Amino acid sequence: MVAVRLWGSLAELADGQQTVEIEAANLRQLLDGLVRAYPALKPQLERGVSVSIDGKIYNDTWATPISEESEVVLLNRLVGG
């Protein structure tokens, strides 16, 4: 299981849990698993998120590996100027 930290307003939609555990070995499994476990997160996940895995930020690469020891943090989808 991977521990995933949610930002505050997302945590409210995940039964108030700041950190949730998801069975996932890569980014796609993580995002799919979050929707299955916490359907209320679906609108935000469809709008887009960035995911920090061990301090590196990923947006889209589904095959990005995640280990059970990884630090995983969900972030609002980053944009730039």
Add this chain to the structure above:
Amino acid sequence: MPKDEYQSRDFKVVGTRPIRPDGIDKVTGKARYGADITAPGMLWGAILRSPHAHARIRGIDTSKARAIKGVKAVITRDDFTYQPEDSDMADILDNCMAGETARYDGHAVAAVAATSKSIARAALAAIEVDYEVLPHVTDVDEAMKPGAPVIESGRQQENVPKGYSENVTGRSQYGHGDPEEGFKQADLVIKRSFKTAATHQGYIEPHACLATLGSDGQGDLWVCTQGHYMVRNVCAGVLGLDAGQLRVTASEIGGGFGGKTHVWMEPTALMLARKSGKPVKLMMSRDEVFRATGPTASSSVDVKIGMTKDGKITGAAATYRLQAGAYPGGIAFLSAMCGFAPYDLENVRTEGFEVMTNRPKAAAYRAPGAPMGAYPVESVIDELCQKLDLDPLDARLKNAAREGTKSSYGPTYPAIGLEATLKAAQSHPHWTAPLGPNQGRGVACGFWFNFGGDTCVSLMVNPDGTVSLSEGNPDIGGSRASMSMMAAEELGVPLDQVRTIIADTASLGQNEVTDGSRVTFAVGLATIKAARHAVEIMKERAAMTWGIDPEAVDWRDGAAHPAGPNAGKFPPMTIKEIAAIASNTGGPIAGHHEVNAEGAGVSFATHMVDTEVDPETGAVKVLRYTVFQDAGKAVHPDYVEGQFQGGAAQGIGWAINEEYIYGDDGRLQNAGFLDYRIPVASDLPMIEPVILEIPNPGHPYGVRGVGETSIVPPLAAIANSVSRAAGVRLTSLPMSPPKVLAALKAE
């Protein structure tokens, strides 16, 4: 170690300061910008804009305009018969051409194409629009209140608590620990509220494009933009075209700074071209740029920070309210993520609210949201240092985030450079230089993420051994030079043997917009890998020529060499020699690389500025400015320094002079550079850039983005400097003379 991760090396080309490849064209007027292209039979487009901040469009009569000789097309929203399903695309369409409601002063309501500019203007004047004026709101705090005029119902996200106006469309929260407990541990707690005005990116070149679109769905668009692939995808999505049938070419660009990461009028030009059957050129006036394209958001912020006597921050909290303009979206979440990011905090909480108003849709301005995130935080830290008699650099160092720090927005930092920028600031002569009467010195830190994204590069080895490199990102900060340098470095050839061009959308795969400080990182990564791909092919060709295995060939100094004595004795084959026989050894030689470049390294900066306040007029003069920023690796230091200086210069304008001024009628009062004052050369001191190089572990050369971080600290650094000079804390930007004078008198 994988080859795409950082490896220390001695550079031959990277890190030098060659002449800019685009310089001669730009200074001689040969460079072709958005407005510089014409086509046979071309028509002139023009757009009619709402004079009202908020109005229902009851009807539009275009008959008189259509009857004018020389008018070839008149369009309204009714002509856009394709309705995008995607809500973002639908919003862009509505922003380009209003549907039932004009949402802000300057919102497009109709457009014409005619044989001359004067006829087009006459046609606009002949269009009759029946408006029902509606109540409006342009202030972010007013827009949040229950009962405020609602810009559009039903756009609130699920994360907004009950009780807010429907104008509040999104909310985010970040942080960890318990700030209230932290405040109890503090010796001093300060809570203040701050405001920043909406400011425009101030790019020199207004938006311009030339469009053709046939009845067969094939079209071409020449456009000034930070992302022509984005323009293609959006125009196709808005108009229901196949993306592959629309070829978009990016012109030279006269500045963007985030303002050209959006589509504001290009679908209108394409629709006019389709309806008229002719090429249509559409150029914004400066007035239109101000009224109808996105400035950055204005903000209203509450910050509370607790600190011990020895400078340790024990608790930190901030609430950010940013106006997003007339459509949902916004960047308050980035303020909430970035505000406290430079610091190692046990108790921190931030909250961001995205708020719709009757203003043009807000756009990025370099690091979007981050300057408004940093300004209130760094101001309160400075005030705490003043009241606790602490050195502001020492206090920041005491709390500085380092490798292993859990950031205020969640992730744990890898190797970062904030501490290096603070120590460089401490040891710089600027820090100890004497100050005169009415003068003050301010410092502030700033953070930005940087990112990568979809990127394609193609590298061709020409028959004479020279190299042509194609990238798909408009060059807004020297990317053609940087890519040529990285390719030359990797290939081992002289820089003048490499020329980089910006390819059109039919020539490369998808490329993300030139934003997020991504290009030197992501396109650089793809360039290095494309060069390595070409090198592998050239090694194979040399091996074939020598009759040995490719694995027995090394590449160095622009030539193939036998890897060792066992590989055989052959004289090196240069790239020129290999290219000359390419037809005999398998055909043309090219390398390419396509990647979604993830893992960009974050960036930090510390700014130091001296100002003088005139106690009689309230005018602020910037005396000295020094930027300390981590660049990872400065590929072309001239351009890096230019980014540092440009961010500081824009920050000076944002802090002291610039603001969108709205009247009670909701109309913009200062839509031009006479009344909207950006800094000119005589307003600015020499801005000294100090480049620090803490390698990004996720890039082969250690490159980090540098284009955005430099806009983050200036607002606070200048506010801190002015507040110390004036002897009173300034909490509202811009710190224009009337505001400063009022603060002095109140004191």
